[in-house]
Amino acid sequence: MRALQDLSADQQVGLLFLILFGLLALASVAVAWLVARQDAVDAMGHRRQRLLRDLRALWLGALVFWLAWVSGPVGATLAFGVLSFFALREFITLAHTRRGDHRSLLLAFFVVLPLQYLIAGGQHFDLFSVFVPVYVFLAIPVASALAGDPERFLERNAKIQWGIMVCVYGLSHAPALLLLGFRGHLGRGAFLLFFLVMVTVVAQLAQEAASRWLRRRPVARHIDRDFSYRAWAAGVLAAALAGALLYWITPFKAGQALAMAALAGGAGTMGEFVMKALKKDAGVRYWGNTASVTGAVGLLDRVAPLCFAAPVFFHSVRWYFQV
DSSP states (O other): OHHHHHSOHHHHHHHHHHHHHHHHHHHHHHHHHHHHHOOOHHHHHHHHHHHHHHHHHHHHHHHHHHHHHHTHHHHHHHHHHHHHHHHHHHHHHTSOOOGGGHHHHHHIIIIIHHHHHHHHHTTOHHHHHHIIIIIIHHHHHHHHHHTTOOTTHHHHHHHHHHHHIIIIIIHHHHHHHTTOOOTTOTTOHHHHHHHHHHHHHHHHHHHHHHHHHSOOOOSBTTTBTTOOHHHHHHHHHHHHHHHHHTGGGSSSOHHHHHHHHHHHHHHHHHHHHHHHHHHHHHTOSSTTTTHHHHOOOSHHHHHHHHHHHHHHHHHHHHHHHTO
16 A cells, blocks of 8 residues: 555556456456357347447446546546537437427537536636536526427426436536545546546446345336335445445545445436436437437446436535535
8 A cells, every 4th residue: 555655646547547457358358258158149148238238338438537537637528528418419319309499409519518518627616516507507498488489398498408417517527526626636536536436336236236136115116116215225335335445546534435435326326217217208218229210329328327426426525625
């Protein structure tokens, strides 16, 4: 531990990525071996496809994470801005919009999205916190009203506003973590983002495992038959323990890391549950299962927990530590 502490910030982050890509390489070899051994295509084909898809998503996320760090704050902001663009596009393609919404959609994609990331990149965090929830929330219905189409006006605008909140506002808090200035932790923002991603993933996986092993008592069976308070609590507990184990890569003490991880993990799993309700309303099982029609590729399925966990984690950290 003392040898690790003696390394520079760049060396520590470089070691983090070396370990991350090494683990992914080992996982890829293991998955390739398992796939090669499976002969029952009819019985295991779906599971293999899902496993390979999840592995590709992990590689993609790790590469984006690495490129964001290598390219610095500007590159990280651009990388997550591109992710926001495709996530918002995926959301809108499965929402019912009309010709009268074109002005609002142009405003969302080509004004709101770049401005939100410019504000984040400039570290204007006070404006960053209220730009979408206050100014954009009021501007979107104004733009729609000027189009002169009153049919299902409230429903249409609510969908656009919700898409902006999740895909732009929520996800933009991930690169903003790289820019938080903690004393004695300068240049190590990648660790903070890595901490958030890890505890969010652990919470999600632990909740899914608990939902299989525990007796099912679904809270809202018409949305998700596997979601229960006990499974959710198991996910939060797992995230808290993971956060406590990872406290040494953050500016937090062990107890602070445990609390922040529990908060982020709980927000992420609840966010995924909310997105399942939205998918039920849209009549799809996965955001990406109609790629041939809408162009959706399932990106929103991957980033949805992070879209909810990132703003909760960011503002909790900023409030508690006054940074």
